[in-house]
Amino acid sequence: MDEIFAIAHSLWKRLLAAKVVYFLTLCAIALIGITKMYDVLMIGESRNLMVDTAFMLITVASMLTVISLAFDIPKELQSGIASVLLAKPLGRTHYLIGKLVGISWVAMFIATLISIGFLIIYGVTYGAPSASMIKALILVIFSIIPMASVVLFFSSFLNEAVAATISTIAIWFGYMLFAMNGFTVYDLSVFNMSAEAFYDDNITNMYLLKAAFSAVLTGISMVCFTSFIFNKRDL
Amino acid sequence: MKKSNIIKVIILLLALGLNVKTLKSLHAEQVVINADRPKISKLPLASFHKFWADIQWMLMIQHMGSIDLTTEQNSKELYSEANTIIDLDPGFYKAYEISSLMLSAKKPQFAINLLKRGQASVHTTNDWRLYSMAGNIRQQEIFFNKGPDNLTKLRESIEFYREALNKPGVISVLEKSFIKSLAQERFESKGDKLLISELQEWFKHLSQSNYMNGEGEHGNSTEGYMSVSEEVKSELLSLIQKIKQEHPNDSKGRAISDKVIKALFKDIHICFRCFHEYHKGDKYCNECSKPVKIFGVCSSPDCAKVIRGHKFCEHCGKHVVKPKRRK
Numbered sequence: 001m002d003e004i005f006a007i008a009h010s011l012w013k014r015l016l017a018a019k020v021v022y023f024l025t026l027c028a029i030a031l032i033g034i035t036k037m038y039d040v041l042m043i044g045e046s047r048n049l050m051v052d053t054a055f056m057l058i059t060v061a062s063m064l065t066v067i068s069l070a071f072d073i074p075k076e077l078q079s080g081i082a083s084v085l086l087a088k089p090l091g092r093t094h095y096l097i098g099k100l101v102g103i104s105w106v107a108m109f110i111a112t113l114i115s116i117g118f119l120i121i122y123g124v125t126y127g128a129p130s131a132s133m134i135k136a137l138i139l140v141i142f143s144i145i146p147m148a149s150v151v152l153f154f155s156s157f158l159n160e161a162v163a164a165t166i167s168t169i170a171i172w173f174g175y176m177l178f179a180m181n182g183f184t185v186y187d188l189s190v191f192n193m194s195a196e197a198f199y200d201d202n203i204t205n206m207y208l209l210k211a212a213f214s215a216v217l218t219g220i221s222m223v224c225f226t227s228f229i230f231n232k233r234d235l
Numbered sequence: 236m237k238k239s240n241i242i243k244v245i246i247l248l249l250a251l252g253l254n255v256k257t258l259k260s261l262h263a264e265q266v267v268i269n270a271d272r273p274k275i276s277k278l279p280l281a282s283f284h285k286f287w288a289d290i291q292w293m294l295m296i297q298h299m300g301s302i303d304l305t306t307e308q309n310s311k312e313l314y315s316e317a318n319t320i321i322d323l324d325p326g327f328y329k330a331y332e333i334s335s336l337m338l339s340a341k342k343p344q345f346a347i348n349l350l351k352r353g354q355a356s357v358h359t360t361n362d363w364r365l366y367s368m369a370g371n372i373r374q375q376e377i378f379f380n381k382g383p384d385n386l387t388k389l390r391e392s393i394e395f396y397r398e399a400l401n402k403p404g405v406i407s408v409l410e411k412s413f414i415k416s417l418a419q420e421r422f423e424s425k426g427d428k429l430l431i432s433e434l435q436e437w438f439k440h441l442s443q444s445n446y447m448n449g450e451g452e453h454g455n456s457t458e459g460y461m462s463v464s465e466e467v468k469s470e471l472l473s474l475i476q477k478i479k480q481e482h483p484n485d486s487k488g489r490a491i492s493d494k495v496i497k498a499l500f501k502d503i504h505i506c507f508r509c510f511h512e513y514h515k516g517d518k519y520c521n522e523c524s525k526p527v528k529i530f531g532v533c534s535s536p537d538c539a540k541v542i543r544g545h546k547f548c549e550h551c552g553k554h555v556v557k558p559k560r561r562k
Contacts, residue, residue: 192282224247
């Protein structure tokens with residue numbers, strides 16, 4: 001367990017040490033605030049735009065953060081850092097779990113920062129946000145686990161650019177597979193409740209719990225599946 | 236096979252099985268939370284359908300702003316744009332409202348189609364404005380284009396108004412449009428006189444709403460007496476006056492006027508010639524100059540002044556004789 005947290009912590013420290021992360025987070029929050037100025041252009045529907053932009057930016061920020069893993073793992077494998085790490089009494093599965101936990105922490109931290117910024121702006125502009133809004137934001141944060149596990153899978157056997165591209169496509173289509181063909185093994189659409197947040201539909205606590213459970217299950221199954229491939233690799 | 240691999244396979248299968256079950260349950264719950272969800276477009280936009288609807292909305296506003304005159308061609312374009320927005324976000328009220336207003340002149344059927352989509356959306360189904368707008372568009376169509384299918388359109392507008400009146404927050408002025416449409420329908424289908432039909436429909440509508448609401452949405456109701464708002468009262472009085480002027484010898488008109496007066500104007504005094512209200516102490520109607528039955532004056536022939544009290548006259552101190560209730 002300590003090894004997993006050590007790997008996760010190292011990733012956390014490395015990514016959050018970059019000042020650009022905070023600059024981009026601030027840019028995202030500023031963009032959300034700017035949507036209020038579109039009130040005339042939207043014929044009074046700027047609240048709609050603010051909520052939708054916020055959900056879009058939080059999802060994109062989370063996606064971009066987890067995709068950084070597609071550069072991190074192949075780079076470590078190529079530079080030999082991973083080989084050094086794996087030479088120690090550390091299982092390959094532990095290494096994968098450590099990476100998944102680390103990137104999930106970072107993405108969740110950034111998504112939470114933007115969410116808090118959005119909630120403050122929304123509260124000041126339109127009054128207190130509804131419980132549905134907060135729950136929908138929590139769901140976006142949960143979606144980071146399955147997103148990260150998909151990136152982990154592709155980055156375990158592909159090089160940086162290919163892994164990042166395919167992971168992006170996989171995440172993008174992850175929101176639509178169920179709507180397109182009823183696919184229910186991997187589905188990110190259950191985490192997208194932005195319309196329900198805007199219309200203040202009742203997102204139940206049970207839904208939230210089940211979504212969290214599904215996120216963890218997707219993470220577990222992807223780690224197991226990835227470890228078979230990763231264990232076969234000659235490092 | 237290694238023991239650790241067997242464990243991993245078991246965990247993988249267990250996690251997959253549980254996840255499929257959880258996802259199925261989440262999909263079912265999603266439809267309960269938002270019944271519009273299955274209607275959302277299948278465009279490959281990840282989770283950004285609603286955001287894309289906003290972008291399309293802004294583009295449509297730009298397009299509408301560039302139009303000087305609505306034509307068949309640009310109406311078709313606007314209709315397609317509005318449908319795209321609604322496909323992405325079926326609860327987008329403004330898209331229904333603004334685009335149906337734009338389309339109502341050249342392509343009223345397009346506007347009605349959009350409004351019907353709004354009426355079917357779970358987030359806008361209780362918005363009376365969508366029904367009222369549809370009713371108004373049909374009325375406008377009937378007014379400008381006299382066609383053989385006018386009666387069908389009229390009946391459709393009646394249904395839209397009826398639906399609107401059943402929705403929360405509806406404004407009372409819509410009752411007027413509803414009643415006028417009902418009267419128009421009787422006029423078109425049976426050849427009944429418009430004004431008389433309108434009064435008859437008002438009476439029927441108010442009897443129903445008073446009966447259905449117990450005390451009535453317009454106020455208290457007692458046996459044989461209906462209580463309605465002042466606006467409706469003045470509307471009815473004006474109708475009675477018009478019937479008197481335009482159809483003075485119509486027995487149906489006289490009968491319904493009497494019925495309405497008995498039910499609604501028991502507490503006010505109306506000149507039975509011109510149906511204008513008169514006040515305490517008036518000897519002649521100030522509208523038609525005909526003599527009216529005096530009320531609210533002291534019963535003593537020596538005094539006969541207008542009194543405020545109910546027991547004694549404040550001018551001569553005599554006991555006030557209560558007048559018999561008018562039938």
